Amino acid sequence: xxxxxxxxxxxxxxxxxxxxxxxxxxxxxxxxxxxxxxxxxxxxxxxxxxxxxxxxxxxxxxxxxxxxxxxxxxxxxxxxxxxxxxxxxxxxxxxxxxxxxxxxxxxxxxxxxxxxxxxxxxxxxxxxxxxxxxxxxxxxxxxxxxxxxxxxxxxxxxxxxxxxxxxxxxxxxxxxxxxxxxxxxxxxxxxxxxxxxxxxxxxxxxxxxxxxxxxxxxxxxxxxxxxxxxxxxxxxxxxxxxxxxxxxxxxxxxxxxxxxxxxxxxxxxxxxxxxxxxxxxxxxxxxxxxxxxxxxxxxxxxxxxxxxxxxxxxxxxxxxxxxxxxxxxxxxxxxxxxxxxxxxxxxxxxxxxxxxxxx
Amino acid sequence: xxxxxxxxxxxxxxxxxxxxxxxxxxxxxxxxxxxxxxxxxxxxxxxxxxxxxxxxxxxxxxxxxxxxxxxxxxxxxx
Numbered sequence: 001x002x003x004x005x006x007x008x009x010x011x012x013x014x015x016x017x018x019x020x021x022x023x024x025x026x027x028x029x030x031x032x033x034x035x036x037x038x039x040x041x042x043x044x045x046x047x048x049x050x051x052x053x054x055x056x057x058x059x060x061x062x063x064x065x066x067x068x069x070x071x072x073x074x075x076x077x078x079x080x081x082x083x084x085x086x087x088x089x090x091x092x093x094x095x096x097x098x099x100x101x102x103x104x105x106x107x108x109x110x111x112x113x114x115x116x117x118x119x120x121x122x123x124x125x126x127x128x129x130x131x132x133x134x135x136x137x138x139x140x141x142x143x144x145x146x147x148x149x150x151x152x153x154x155x156x157x158x159x160x161x162x163x164x165x166x167x168x169x170x171x172x173x174x175x176x177x178x179x180x181x182x183x184x185x186x187x188x189x190x191x192x193x194x195x196x197x198x199x200x201x202x203x204x205x206x207x208x209x210x211x212x213x214x215x216x217x218x219x220x221x222x223x224x225x226x227x228x229x230x231x232x233x234x235x236x237x238x239x240x241x242x243x244x245x246x247x248x249x250x251x252x253x254x255x256x257x258x259x260x261x262x263x264x265x266x267x268x269x270x271x272x273x274x275x276x277x278x279x280x281x282x283x284x285x286x287x288x289x290x291x292x293x294x295x296x297x298x299x300x301x302x303x304x305x306x307x308x309x310x311x312x313x314x315x316x317x318x319x320x321x322x323x324x325x326x327x328x329x330x331x332x333x334x335x336x337x338x339x340x341x342x343x344x345x346x347x348x349x350x351x352x353x354x355x356x357x358x359x
Numbered sequence: 360x361x362x363x364x365x366x367x368x369x370x371x372x373x374x375x376x377x378x379x380x381x382x383x384x385x386x387x388x389x390x391x392x393x394x395x396x397x398x399x400x401x402x403x404x405x406x407x408x409x410x411x412x413x414x415x416x417x418x419x420x421x422x423x424x425x426x427x428x429x430x431x432x433x434x435x436x437x
Contacts, residue, residue, distance in 0.1 A: 036437040124437040148436035149367040169413060170433045174404040178368070180436035190437065216413075216431070218366060229431065231406075231413035 002094050006048050014208045020048060026205045029053040029116040031104050031132060033080045035180060035187070036122035036146050038068040039194025040201070045088045045095055047202060052088075053116055055100040056080045067180075067187030104128055106248030109135035118201055119143040122194070124179040133158060133166035134247065137239035142204065142213075146197040150183055151221040153193035157200050160213040164233040169216060171237055189221050236309070242269070246311070246336065256326055258338040260346040263313040275306075275314045276344070277325045282317060284348040296321045299328055308334045315340040315347060361385065361422055363394065364429040369405055373398045387420035390428065405432040 001024050009015045026049050030037050033056040044052055060068070060075045060083060068080075075083045081099035088097055102108060104123075113119060113135050121132050121143050129145070136143045142160040146153065158166045180190070196217065203209040216229045239247075247255065266272040267288060274291035277299060294302050296316070306312075312329065314322040314337060322339040329337040340347065364377045373394075380390065387407065395401055407414050408429040414420050422428070 032437055034437055122437050124435060126433060126435050129433075129435075146437065147434035149432075149434040150436075152367055152434065154434050170404075170406055172404045174433070178435065183436060185436055218431070227411070227429075229408045229411050229413055229429065232415070234415060 001048075005092070005094070009047065015206060019206045019208075022205050022207070023048045023202070024050040026118070027051040027053070027116045028118045028120060028201060029055065029112060030120045030122055031055050031128070032122035032124065033068075033070075033084045034058070034064065034122065034124060035067040035148070035185065035190030036194040036197065037120070038070045038084075039191045040120055040122060040146075040198045041084060041088060042070060042091060043195070043198040044201060045092045045097070048092070048095060049201075049205070051096040051098065051116075053098040053100055053112065054081045054084055055102060055104060055112070057101055057103040063181075067185065067190050069187065069191075104131060106131060106135070106244075110139060110244075113139040113141050117141065118204060120197055120201060121145045121147075122197070124181070126174065129166060130173055131248070134239045134244050137165055138241050138244040144197045144200045144204075146193045148180060148185055148189055148193055149178075150185060151189060153189060153196070153219045153221070155193060155196040155200065155212055155217045155219070156215060157204070157211045157213045160204070160211060162233075163213045164231055165237075165239075167237045167239070168234045169231050171234070186221070192219065192221060242266070242271075242311075243336065246338065256323060256339055257319075257341050258313060260315075260340050260342050260350055263338075263340045264347070264350055266311075266313070269311075272311045272313060273307075274340075275312050275325070277314055277316050277321050278344065282344070284344060286315070286344050286347050286351070288347075288351075296325055299325055303329075303332055306334070308332070309336075311336040313338055313340050315343045317343050318345060319343040360424060361390065362425075362427045363390075364427065366430065367432045367434055369398075369400060369403055369430045369432050372400060372403065382422075383424075385422050387414065387417050387422055387428070390422060391417065394430070400430075403432055405430045407431070 006020050010020050028049050030041055033054050058080050060071050060078055060080055062076050070087050079101050081101050085097045085099040132143055136159045143158050145156045218227050274288045276293040277296040279295045314325045316322040319341055326337050326339045361380045365373045370376050409426050
């Protein structure tokens with residue numbers, strides 16, 4: 001490891017050669033190389049973070065340049081991550097930069113997050129922030145959050161050592177919040193908030209100072225007011241592998257349906273209840289230990305006998321009434337409810353006739 | 360007296376960053392209902408802090424004199 005380059009930070013007792021070694025061994029993924037990412041990236045690279053992943057599927061637009069200052073005017077039209085990689089390797093060729101010209105989604109998130117130590121949320125929409133949060137919870141990795149609204153910024157560290165998560169702070173998923181493109185922003189503002197994020201990353205790697213875990217820092221760029229708000233972990237909204245997959249992966253039709261084969265993989269999971277909404281006289285009977293039968297017509301009357309926090313896989317004969325049941329349950333605040341594609345007929349085949357092929 | 364602080368899009372809607380509410384024996388729910396009505400905050404999503412701590416169970420929270428309430432919406436820009 002080259003040390004001359006890092007001399008001015010190595011001479012800090014809080015860093016030292018040991019600290020520099022930690023930085024060198026760290027792997028950080030920056031999600032989004034827009035305004036925040038352009039601020040975080042060069043400082044992490046210059047400080048000698050050994051491996052940095054940069055993820056963004058966008059190309060550079062001329063309107064980006066007033067705040068995304070790592071790009072040049074002649075970069076317009078080029079891939080953000082490829083351009084950023086070139087610029088950053090010119091700054092520090094002794095580190096590794098992985099350019100990932102993709103959008104983060106539920107399919108690529110888990111393997112990426114497994115590989116890196118720390119994620120930096122430099123995205124510009126709430127949907128992706130919830131995805132980052134849930135994937136971090138699933139892989140047990142921390143993420144450093146930063147976000148802007150005009151002249152105000154928020155910074156926090158989520159899921160650090162099993163600490164509070166983004167959902168503990170903002171449990172309600174909403175998409176009504178506008179981003180920089182729509183609201184407007186000064187380049188300075190994303191720069192300042194990105195610096196706070198980079199600072200949290202370095203402190204986390206070095207193990208110095210106090211992190212913003214369980215704390216939301218709100219910074220006002222117009223009057224320099226800075227406030228910290230504390231929040232604690234809500235265990236009721238913990239995300240694990242099963243709930244991540246159910247929410248993002250094992251379903252089509254925006255999560256309303258689940259394939260019978262995938263539902264049956266959970267047959268021994270005590271948190272999963274198979275709900276049969278057929279009438280009592282319908283066949284084939286499905287014998288599953290964790291199952292109950294409430295005919296669709298009785299469902300609304302008997303809702304209070306069901307645990308709204310449990311995971312329900314609902315089935316009927318072929319999959320039509322069960323979708324209606326899912327709608328009823330979701331309206332009544334049951335969150336983890338899905339209808340089994342193919343219903344009892346498919347379950348019967350899979351359970352009792354192993355030769356059937358499922359597409 | 361209760362002080363209320365607004366952030367982000369909420370401060371824009373209320374047209375001020377803070378205001379003082381004269382009230383006795385007010386629950387947090389009552390205060391929020393009043394503010395939501397007064398400033399038409401109904402379509403905005405936010406978390407609530409009292410004295411710099413995020414409140415987990417808004418329905419059960421009783422306010423006391425000198426409390427500082429903050430309405431914190433999530434930001435999305437980056």
